[in-house]
Amino acid sequence: MAIAPTEVAAAREAWPLVMRLVFANKASFVSAMAEFDLTPVQAHVLRILEPGRSLTMNDLAEELRCDASNVTGLVDRLEHRRLVERRPGNRDRRVKELSLTRAGATLRRRVLARMSEPPPELVRLSVRDQRQLRDILRRALES
């Protein structure tokens, strides 16, 4: 059965609101991460790099949705601060395995806690709305 054009009408109205919400809080996110001496992208790297997990440089580029050449400098800066470390791959010596240091894991916890802090627009919603929003987003992102 073909999907009628009206099926996405509400999504088309909702999506710009999502972007407005995020954009309105962008500056606050940037300055919150700056308190950890992190740029937004560096913060995302910490988020992606779960403790115990290890990623190759290519994996990270893919998760960040950017060209692989960028992660060299990005990881350089984090490694220089001893937040992450490169280790040579066991099987394939071309590969670098990237992982968090102890200090990186500690900072990651603080960063994630700060990233989860909801903006005033969500805080002032009723608890009922907050829960519905959470549930709808879970359904959207699942699978």
Add this chain to the structure above:
Amino acid sequence: MAIAPTEVAAAREAWPLVMRLVFANKASFVSAMAEFDLTPVQAHVLRILEPGRSLTMNDLAEELRCDASNVTGLVDRLEHRRLVERRPGNRDRRVKELSLTRAGATLRRRVLARMSEPPPELVRLSVRDQRQLRDILRRALES
């Protein structure tokens, strides 16, 4: 009455989901805007600069939440493409009034239409969920 800590628990769960949704679609947004030869920030300028409205350079910096020194180059590039134009302020000759050209207004319509196109995560929601999401976000952003 003090707000109990549990009041924001659901918002704290919802907010990272919002960011995940946006982050997952960032690359798609960047390449969509690139088809118009626009960077994301340039696209935001077009969105902010409604036809008929005019803004000073300082106003634009404020709306973009960036330092005023940045908008000089940003507007230079858009003006060079004849999408926006600077006109001297009437009363105060220090001020530049910024507005869309005809070409800018035309491109703006296409850009806004593209920006409103919802990502697959929202499209596959039920119509009921789409509407609730829209309504909750409207309540969050109102006032």
Add this chain to the structure above:
DNA sequence: TATTGTTATACTCTATAACTATA
């Protein structure tokens, strides 16, 4: 030959500080 990561290069965005021309 193909792949992983790096380097070289160029452009945009960003902030800070100093400057200009008005007010």
Add this chain to the structure above:
DNA sequence: TATAGTTATAGAGTATAACAATA
């Protein structure tokens, strides 16, 4: 003196292309 906008400068993120080491 104060303000609007610009310029100078520096650093970070981004892409493309070329490269070395390894497979």
